[in-house]
Amino acid sequence: MDLRADEAIPFKQLVQKLDRGNKLLRAWEIKGGISAQITGLEILQPSGTIVRVIVRQHGENDLKRNPNIAADEYKLLEILTNEGLSAPRPYYFGQGGAIYTNPCLIIEYIEGSPEFSPSDLTDYIFQLAATLVKIHRFECEHLDLSFLPRQEEQYVKMVAAKKINMDETLNQGLIRDVLKTTIPFSSLNQDVILHGDYWPGNILFIENKLASVIDWEDAALGDPLADLANGQLEILFHFGMAAMADFTHQYISMMPGLNLSHLPFWQLYAALRLASFPEWGLEKSKENIMRERHSSFVHQAISIIGKS
Structure with missing residues (x-):
């Protein structure tokens, strides 16, 4: 308007x-x-x-x-x-x-729009994974990026933050209890530039081709697993388990040498960060689907942590 x-x-x-x-x-x-x-x-x-x-x-x-x-x-x-x-x-x-x-x-101004009904989901997921890899493989050692926050510091702040009305139907207390055991948190991977909010709504497409990644206000320096985990949950929310598995496979195959040991912790961090979707005004049927997928994501991460 x-x-x-x-x-x-x-x-x-x-x-x-x-x-x-x-x-x-x-x-x-x-x-x-x-x-x-x-x-x-x-x-x-x-x-x-x-x-x-x-x-x-x-x-x-x-x-x-x-x-x-x-x-x-x-x-x-x-x-x-x-x-x-x-x-x-x-x-x-x-x-x-x-x-x-x-x-x-x-x-x-970039012509294009987010795509939530891709005509070729396999190609769409590949483009999401390949673009995230390109961001994470960007060589930035020669640049002054001291203005960017440290992702590990944001991790600690979110876990330590006192939430008055936690939604236990989304396992917020359980997630915090598990993540508190990891502080102080150390990365096992080289620091990269993180988008910080990598999800389909921040990615513009033109005629089925990825045109741009937008909204970089949450960018940080840290473990690439943070972006991967956020992308996993968002893709699970919008496209389901098979699409999330494909995204994960595509990303990991293009990032040889990546240490995945801390991925379940970053998955729980992403789940905690994205636990506010009941406030987004979604249709009840959509919210229920996201609740179910959020819960399965959390319990799978905790199960992996329990076995390690």
Whole structure:
């Protein structure tokens, strides 16, 4: 839905930050995200070219977690796109003030959309796995990534966080009890850049081809198993056990030498992180399916831990 003229005024000022000769033709709200406000802009450049961009304004929860989240995401996107990885190119970062109270980020508009009904599920799963491998095999030792948080530190914070109303139907107490036994937690794999929220909703497709991985605000440095586990559970949620097994097989086959010993712990971490889906306003039938799959995921991980 297009914004009203008065709502679009700040965006008119914002596009002129890119070029004083820019003219805002259209502004519209983009639905789908829960952690940030997303707005699409159509701009007439001084050359006569019409381009589209995205404005991301992070929510209060993200800003509390990291007041520099917009600046950090800008720096990371700049690194990723310069190295040819599938991510939106960043154009502008504003800390906030005259135009907006909160920081905002202007990034590339990428044609495409998430795909939840792929015509070829096998090829779709392969593309998800191969793209995650490409992210994780990106050589970043020569780069300054000190602005990214450590995934192990976030692991400890989440496990230690006191939850007042835990949903025991999702085994939240049991998961925390198991994960507490692993602290301090040490990685058995080389640190990589983690997307932090790798799931089908953050992956855009155009004509069945993966076009871009979006929403990098949860990026971190750490064990690649963290992203793998998150992807496993999300694929299980949306496509079932066979698709999850295929994703796992494809990923592991392209990551020789990966130590999988801690995968069950990262699976429990992912299950704890993604235990808020009852608050997402899903249809009851969909929520029930996700509950059942969440439970099987948790119990399988705990069973593997018990045998080790």
